[in-house]
Amino acid sequence: xxxxxxxxxxxxxxxxxxxxxxxxxxxxxxxxxxxxxxxxxxxxxxxxxxxxxxxxxxxxxxxxxxxxxxxxxxxxxxxxxxxxxxxxxxxxxxxxxxxxxxxxxxxxxxxxxxxxxxxxxxxxxxxxxxxxxxxxxxxxxxxxxxxxxxxxxxxxxxxxxxxxxxxxxxxxxxxxxxxxxxxxxxxxx
Amino acid sequence: xxxxxxxxxxxxxxxxxxxxxxxxxxxxxxxxxxxxxxxxxxxxxxxxxxxxxxxxxxxxxxxxxxxxxxxxxxxxxxxxxxxxxxxxxxxxxxxxxxxxxxxxxxxxxxxxxxxxxxxxxxxxxxxxxxxxxxxxxxxxxxxxxxxxxxxxxxxxxxxx
Numbered sequence: 302x303x304x305x306x307x308x309x310x311x312x313x314x315x316x317x318x319x320x321x322x323x324x325x326x327x328x329x330x331x332x333x334x335x336x337x338x339x340x341x342x343x344x345x346x347x348x349x350x351x352x353x354x355x356x357x358x359x360x361x362x363x364x365x366x367x368x369x370x371x372x373x374x375x376x377x378x379x380x381x382x383x384x385x386x387x388x389x390x391x392x393x394x395x396x397x398x399x400x401x402x403x404x405x406x407x408x409x410x411x412x413x414x415x416x417x418x419x420x421x422x423x424x425x426x427x428x429x430x431x432x433x434x435x436x437x438x439x440x441x442x443x444x445x446x447x448x449x450x451x452x453x454x455x456x457x458x459x460x461x462x463x464x465x466x467x468x469x470x471x472x473x474x475x476x477x478x479x480x481x482x483x484x485x486x487x488x489x490x
Numbered sequence: 491x492x493x494x495x496x497x498x499x500x501x502x503x504x505x506x507x508x509x510x511x512x513x514x515x516x517x518x519x520x521x522x523x524x525x526x527x528x529x530x531x532x533x534x535x536x537x538x539x540x541x542x543x544x545x546x547x548x549x550x551x552x553x554x555x556x557x558x559x560x561x562x563x564x565x566x567x568x569x570x571x572x573x574x575x576x577x578x579x580x581x582x583x584x585x586x587x588x589x590x591x592x593x594x595x596x597x598x599x600x601x602x603x604x605x606x607x608x609x610x611x612x613x614x615x616x617x618x619x620x621x622x623x624x625x626x627x628x629x630x631x632x633x634x635x636x637x638x639x640x641x642x643x644x645x646x647x648x649x650x
Contacts, residue, residue: 304526309531368529371529372530
């Protein structure tokens with residue numbers, strides 16, 4: 302009777318979850334998003350897969366619509382205390398997320414950054430080109446991101462400095478996704 | 491009876507007394523051509539009933555029960571909108587959706603609300619009948635302890 306966008310349906314969410322696992326396992330690799338929402342942002346598709354009523358979400362840049370909140374069920378929270386933070390990558394960060402504790406490093410924030418374009422090679426002068434190394438990457442890989450304020454990479458260094466404490470990043474553009482877990486070393490080229 | 495005379499909190503309880511197939515048939519007929527948008531993800535699953543034991547007042551789970559919920563918004567072709575929601579003890583999302591539709595139709599005075607109101611009245615009558623039946627059964631099981639006074643104690647001496 303009710304017509305639900307596929308991003309809210311279990312089979313699509315399972316595919317999307319599998320994709321997120323793959324992205325987290327292969328940092329810097331770009332994957333096409335499994336289900337693009339009919340209405341709303343691509344980031345919503347990722348949030349729909351990850352969130353439920355047990356977790357909290359911050360949306361400091363107001364990227365979500367009011368009607369998205371009850372669908373996601375997550376509790377609204379300040380960026381400093383939220384389990385998930387949705388941000389516009391073009392704006393520099395003005396908060397310090399949860400980085401967990403030594404006893405519970407998993408109780409840290411996952412950041413979902415919306416950027417203009419992701420890829421191995423982007424023809425844009427403003428794109429940040431970076432070399433990635435770490436677990437899940439054979440030797441090294443190259444990632445280019447357009448629409449990401451360089452300040453993000455600088456604060457990320459501070460946030461992941463005390464491993465295993467830190468934050469994990471998921472980046473999305475209009476159709477693709479990549480992940481930068483806390484174990485990935487990023488070197489700007 | 492008008493729906494203003496029946497509190498909104500009683501609509502769902504009344505409608506759950508109606509066979510769900512009958513209700514779903516009605517909502518399917520009434521909602522033809524309407525735009526129905528979910529406001530939250532309709533869900534079905536198991537609810538847990540938590541109670542405190544009377545000896546130590548410690549919480550325990552008495553058992554599980556099926557529960558389904560829906561919250562939706564209707565927009566009719568002539569632009570009228572109304573929101574409705576329902577949480578029912580049933581494992582079918584469609585049943586929760588049908589109840590949420592009825593809630594929206596009644597609250598928004600949408601076309602067909604008179605037919606839904608008839609269902610509510612019918613449901614209330616069924617509930618009242620059930621209540622009276624239970625009351626009758628309860629009355630039959632009542633024990634008059636004052637009769638024990640006439641029997642007396644263990645030695646057969648009547649109580650003072």
